[in-house]
Amino acid sequence: MSISVQKIEESRINQVDFENLTFGNIFTDHMFVCDYEDGAWNNPRITPYAPITLDPSAKVFHYGQAVFEGMKAYKDDKDDVYLFRPEDNHKRINISAARLAMPEFPKDFFFEGLEKLMAMDEKWIMKGEGNSLYIRPFVIATESGVSASPSTSYKFMIICSPAQAYYSGSVKVLIAEKFSRSADGGVGFAKAAGNYAGQFYPTSLAVQEGYQQVIWTDASSHEYLEEAGTMNVFVKINGELITAPTSDRILDGITRKSLIALAEAEGIPVSIRSITVKELVEAAEQGSLQEMFGSGTAAVISPISGFGYKGKDYEIGTVENGTAEFLKKRLTSLQQNLSSDPFNWRHKIPK
Numbered sequence: 001m002s003i004s005v006q007k008i009e010e011s012r013i014n015q016v017d018f019e020n021l022t023f024g025n026i027f028t029d030h031m032f033v034c035d036y037e038d039g040a041w042n043n044p045r046i047t048p049y050a051p052i053t054l055d056p057s058a059k060v061f062h063y064g065q066a067v068f069e070g071m072k073a074y075k076d077d078k079d080d081v082y083l084f085r086p087e088d089n090h091k092r093i094n095i096s097a098a099r100l101a102m103p104e105f106p107k108d109f110f111f112e113g114l115e116k117l118m119a120m121d122e123k124w125i126m127k128g129e130g131n132s133l134y135i136r137p138f139v140i141a142t143e144s145g146v147s148a149s150p151s152t153s154y155k156f157m158i159i160c161s162p163a164q165a166y167y168s169g170s171v172k173v174l175i176a177e178k179f180s181r182s183a184d185g186g187v188g189f190a191k192a193a194g195n196y197a198g199q200f201y202p203t204s205l206a207v208q209e210g211y212q213q214v215i216w217t218d219a220s221s222h223e224y225l226e227e228a229g230t231m232n233v234f235v236k237i238n239g240e241l242i243t244a245p246t247s248d249r250i251l252d253g254i255t256r257k258s259l260i261a262l263a264e265a266e267g268i269p270v271s272i273r274s275i276t277v278k279e280l281v282e283a284a285e286q287g288s289l290q291e292m293f294g295s296g297t298a299a300v301i302s303p304i305s306g307f308g309y310k311g312k313d314y315e316i317g318t319v320e321n322g323t324a325e326f327l328k329k330r331l332t333s334l335q336q337n338l339s340s341d342p343f344n345w346r347h348k349i350p351k
Contacts, residue, residue, distance in 0.1 A: 003032075003112055007120070008048040018126055021164050023298065024134065028121040032113040032158035035142075036103055041156070044109050046116055049159065055144040059151040065141035066193035067096035070297040072163070073118055073133040073349070075125040076337035081118055081349040083135075084335045086111070088254045093137055096190035101150040102139055109156075110137070117158055118349045124162050129332070134163040134298065163298070170305035170318055171212040171294075173228060175277055176202065177310065180219035181227060181249070188249035196230065203229065211308060213294070217277060218249070225275050231294030231302060232256040236323055237283045239290070240269045255295045259327050261343060266330070268323060277309060284314040292316050293324040301328040 008029045016026055027049050034044040060066050069089045074082050090111070094104040114135070118125075125133040137158045141151030179202035182188025187195060199214070206214050213229030226244055227233055232253040234243045241263055246252045263270045283289035284307075292304040301324050306315045319325070333339040337346065 002044075003109075003116055004043075004045040005116065005120070006045070006047045011123070013123055016162065018131075018162060021162055023163055024161050026161055028124040028133070028160040028162070030117060030120050031160075032117050032156075034105075034109060034113070034156045036154040036156070041103070041106060041109060044113060046113070046120065052155070052157075054142060057144045057146050059141040059143050059145065062146050063141070063148060063151075064192070064194045065100050065102055065151055065154075066138065067093060067100060067102065068136060068138035068191050068193065069093045070191075071135040071137070072297060072335070073125055073135060073160075074336045075122075075127045075131075077127065079122075079127075080337065080351075081122055081125055082335070082337055083114065083118070083347040083349065085254050085258070085345045086114065086347050088257075089137070092191065092252065092254070093139070096192060097139055099187055099190045100192055102141070102154060105139065105156050113158060115349050117160065119351070121160060122349075124160065126162060129336075130164050132163050132335075134161045135159075136161070170303040171229075172210065172306045172308070172313075173213045173215045173304055174206040174209060174211040175215045175225075175280075175307055175309040176217045177222055178202075179214070179216075180222075181216040183219040184248060186248065189246065189251060191251065199230070209308070215307060223276050223278070225277060225280065226250055228294035228302075228304065231296035231299060233304075234259070234291075234293050234295060234324075235275060235280060235283075235289065236291040237279075238288045240271055241323060242271045242273060242275050244274060245272050253296060255297055255300060255331070258331055258343075258345065259295055259301075262327055262330050262334075263323070265342070266326075268327075280307075281309060281314065284316065289314075289316060291319050291322050291324055300332060301325075 011029050030046050031049045032046050034041050071089050139156045142155050143151035143153045203214050215228050216226045218224045294302045303324050
């Protein structure tokens with residue numbers, strides 16, 4: 001099926017202050033929508049960005065069948081637009097959907113919808129360092145009824161938001177001693193909406209203590225580092241860059257995978273292994289903890305300047321020209337088409 005297009009009568013772009021954006025609050029003129037009914041995806045379309053109407057008994061409200069992705073588009077100096085590793089996003093949203101008993105979304109609809117949407121809202125993608133278009137594909141259950149069973153109807157949508165840097169500066173984090181993000185056999189590896197809702201309360205408690213994020217630990221013992229807030233976490237100890245292996249508790253982050261590949265290509269020692277809180281604390285006390293940072297689509301890399309654990313603060317400080325800064329510059333230059341792409345990660349949007 002071809003994608004139908006309904007253009008907006010008048011763009012809202014002139015009402016936007018692109019120098020003072022708050023992440024995720026402003027949206028572009030159009031959105032992509034597709035419906036799942038009678039066992040198949042139907043009626044793919046691009047329409048003006050607008051509210052949608054759902055029945056109060058729609059199952060997304062009652063049983064949480066909702067998954068999403070986070071992507072970015074970049075514009076280079078020649079006004080060409082690029083997506084970064086979109087095939088990975090398509091694969092991952094279908095992995096997430098399968099875990100929540102939701103139907104997979106066809107690859108051809110996904111890419112055609114993305115490409116048409118990017119072409120139509122191309123003016124919303126600003127050039128320059130730190131600028132991008134944040135892209136949010138998501139799927140929600142729309143069947144009416146409160147029976148505890150998977151929905152038979154769904155809505156797949158893509159909305160877009162112009163973005164600058166997600167975090168400014170470094171953050172302080174609190175290592176979780178009681179709360180957990182996910183558990184073995186759960187849905188931690190999926191980008192399920194409920195995963196993030198469950199983080200808000202413990203994060204709010206950490207904020208009250210002067211921290212910005214929580215470092216999640218494993219649910220069974222709270223001895224192992226897992227994720228940093230909504231990001232994957234990296235630490236550098238004695239010159240070695242370490243990140244936890246993915247599992248059914250830890251998201252297979254696309255930025256994480258990209259940073260590992262870039263570090264290995266640059267000859268930076270990388271270990272994908274479990275790291276204990278004890279090892280982290282000892283490294284901080286002995287002065288061998290050189291850097292710590294989170295990675296994700298929105299933030300790219302967010303330096304961590306210190307962490308709290310069992311009532312004590314450990315300062316890491318900011319490393320000028322360190323590994324985090326080097327990898328961030330290397331990755332963003334590749335994303336913005338300022339450097340070569342030996343990994344074939346960029347996806348150019350046809351004009």
